[in-house]
Amino acid sequence: MxxxxxxxxxxxxxxxxxxxxxxxxxxxxxxxxxxxxxxxxxxxxxxxxxxxxxxxxxxxxxxxxxxxxxxxxxxxxxxxxxxxxxxxxxxxxxxxxxxxxxxxxxxxxxxxxxxxxxxxxxxxxxLTFLPHELGQLQNLNRVDLSRNKICKPLPDTFGSLRALVQLNANNNKLPSFGLNDEMPPNVGQLDLSFNDLKEVDRNFALMKKLQDLNLSQNKIVKIAAELSLCTNLQDLDLSYNQLSAVPTELGSLPELLRLNLNNNRLTTFPKFTATKKLRELLLNSNKIESMPEENIEPLSGSLEILLVADNQIKSLPANFDTLEQLASLDVSCNNLSTLPDRLGLLKNLKNLKVDGNPMRSIRQDVLRGGPGAVLKFLRNRLPLDQIDSNKATIEERFITDSKILDYSKRGATEVPDNILIDAEVKRVQGVNLEQNKFSNLSVGFTMLKHSVVELNLASNLFTVLPEVIPHFYNLQSLKLFNNRLTDLPETMINLTSLIELNVSGNQLSQVPPVIYSLKSLQSLSLADNRITDVDPVALKAMTKLDTLDLQNNYIKRVPPELGLCEQLKTLLLVGNPFKRPTFAELNKGTVFVMEKLRNQIVT
Structure with missing residues (x-):
């Protein structure tokens, strides 16, 4: 209509x-x-x-x-x-x-x-419920219902929302998510955490494009095997529920990268068959007693993070060294009395936690020496003919003492996964990828989304903003200058902590509308683009913005209302084709220019 x-x-x-x-x-x-x-x-x-x-x-x-x-x-x-x-x-x-x-x-x-x-x-x-008329909005693609008091199931009409790609309904009191045999078919991200769900029913399989599913902090006791039909699923969070088992079919999800089963009641280690890409497996705080070798073997080519702390495990399998990509292992607070010697051959293992176990075969001074000391101790117990020197080499380090991942000036198109894992383990706060040939960022960068506050992507080949960037919710500084960007996506509105944004030297023909929604911005550089005008009303609403650089654009007229943006302490306009303010007036500084503009406002 x-x-x-x-x-x-x-x-x-x-x-x-x-x-x-x-x-x-x-x-x-x-x-x-x-x-x-x-x-x-x-x-x-x-x-x-x-x-x-x-x-x-x-x-x-x-x-x-x-x-x-x-x-x-x-x-x-x-x-x-x-x-x-x-x-x-x-x-x-x-x-x-x-x-x-x-x-x-x-x-x-x-x-x-x-x-x-x-x-x-x-x-x-x-809100305690939603009207069924909501299902008539066929253009609706993003809905945030989080932190309400919704205690009734969502209306069945939700299943007809074919444009819906993101639904956030966490922190409510939803008893179920069954939409009467119809689900929104194109949902990619679904967050139902912190509700009262007791079951993951077969209807979830109708969401074929689902990639990110968060069901943590519910009361789930049963998962339908049909969930394995969500073949695009990459991130599945079932932590803090009441699961005593998971269907073996889940082990066949072909695109699964991360599975979180922390704080449940599992007694057996999950079995994986066709899941060849799993990087993170989180099983802390369950009741697992053993890790069968046949369950470890399918993970050998992909698993990078394995957390099984606070269980009842008595020994690790002999084939543990086949997990060649493993970078972080937490087996603390179990019943382990020793570790397999071949664990020392895992060249990528940088983070190892074994405290809280009744270790008798490894000296306490070795345990206190950290992961490097433990791995060296284990290697030294191996016969020489079993030690492959290549497995003991140390990767080149790119992480500075100030917790910055510096991979700049390398002509690179991607960052190796093992370096990203190391950065995630060390919780880097900054990433510098300046002066490379990046045109996109891999999904592996999402591992850093919680810790990184500074991101430098300047002087690369980006034509669109990488999809992973809006997930960096704590990001404070984003440098994108000297790329090929023509716009910025609406998803950037998620960067609520962003203080500094530099998009100079791109191909913007207007100020991307999403920028006006970034209310935390203090410094904004849009110089050397093709921008023809700005919205002074929207800029005034950016109450924390104190520096605005619009130099060398195509602005033919400076709106007098820009002078009402009294929060601006620095306004740079040189290099545009407007006649007023004059070049001489601009050289007198921001205070003079702002007053000049205000005086032009017709009352």
Whole structure:
């Protein structure tokens, strides 16, 4: 349904026109039109807010103290008072609605009026259920329902959302996720952690494109074998549940990279058959007593991280040295009295934890000496004819003392997995890949997403931002200068901690809209691109931004309203084709230029 097709709108939510001035007087405005936490129960929204939403397609009402959804948002055409200054031809469909961090108890059925809606964020509210009309939004591709009080199953109509690729419903009270034999078929990321699920039923198999499934912190006691039909699954988190066994069919997931079964009630080590890519296997805090050799063998070519701490394991299998890619092993707090000597041949093993075991055959001073001392001790116990010197070599190190992975100036197109594993084990805080030939980053970089705060991808061959970057939730500094980027994806909105962003020397023709949503930014460099204009209203809303570099672009006119961005301490505009401010005026500094711009505003 087109946004302008009013005949199809719910008549109960068609609002009569109202006086714009009276509407504005009801609020104490801030840069967004009203103050955080002051809107309360839905009332008339200021006209400036409505017009802004109608022209940008984005409704942002986060943290406004709302207890219900403002009805105006469902019928913007009727809610906006038009006058001779209204540029109705610039109006567009609403594609993003952000109602997060309020006190909303119910999502009205009229949400179905927003037929063009792509992103719905209503996390941190008081919802207990969802209307079935939500299933009518066939363009919806991202939904965040986390941190509500949803205690009823999601409506069956959710299964018809064919555009949905990401659903976050963690921290609710969902008793199940069965959608009556129909599931959204294109979901790639699904987070149902911290709910009350008791079973993973066969319907999950209907989500053939599922790659990331988080079911941790539930009450799951049973997993349907059909889950193995999700053949694209890469990350499966079943930690902190009540599983006493997992179906053997799960061991045939061909793309599985990470399996987390920590804190369950497993008594046997899982068996893998067709899973040839598994890198991380987490089995801490279970009741596992043994690790059969036949269960270890299929993991020999891929497994890099194995955690089996706090179990009841009495011995490690003799073929443990076949895990040649293993970089991190935690067998602490078991019943081990010794370690197999051939464990010392694992050349990539950098992190080894064995404390909390009744070790009798390895001296305490060796154990206290760390992984290197233990591995050397084990190698020295081997007969000489069993020692392959190649297996004992040490990889070249690229990690500095300041916890920076420096792989710059190498002409490289990728970083070897063993180096990434070493970086993950050492929890590096920075990654420098400057001056290489990267055009993408491998999925292995996601291992670093929790620790890295600085990322330098400058002077490479990126034409689009690598998909792994928006997962670096703690990232504070991102350098992308001197690449071939033409835009930045909306997923960058997840980088809520980003303070510094440098996208100079690319091929941007406009300021990527997602940049205006990065409210933590303090320094933004967009120099040496092809940008023709900026949005001063959106920039003003970036209240922490103090440095903005727009030098050497195609800006023909500097909007006077830019002078209202009083948070800016440094504004660089030299090298653009505008006539005012003049070059001489620009040289007088930011304070002078900002005042000059403010004086041009027609009141």
């Amino acid at each position: 087109s946004r302008l097709d009013r005949s199809k709108l719910n008549p109960n939510f068609v609002k009569s026109k109202r006086n714009a001035d009276a509407s504005v007087e009801m609020f104490s405005p801030d840069v967004n039109g009203f103050s955080d936490g002051q809107l309360g129960e839905a009332k008339s929204i200021p006209q400036a807010i409505l017009k802004r939403a109608a022209t940008t397609g984005n409704l942002i009402f986060s943290n406004k103290g709302l207890t219900s959804v403002p009805p105006e948002i469902f019928n913007l055409d009727e809610s906006i008072v038009r006058d001779e200054n209204t540029k109705w031809w610039e109006f567009t469909d609403i594609v993003t609605v952000d109602l997060s961090s309020n006190q909303i108890a119910e999502l009205p059925p009229q949400i179905s009026n927003l037929m063009a809606l792509k992103k719905l964020d209503i996390h941190d509210n008081c």
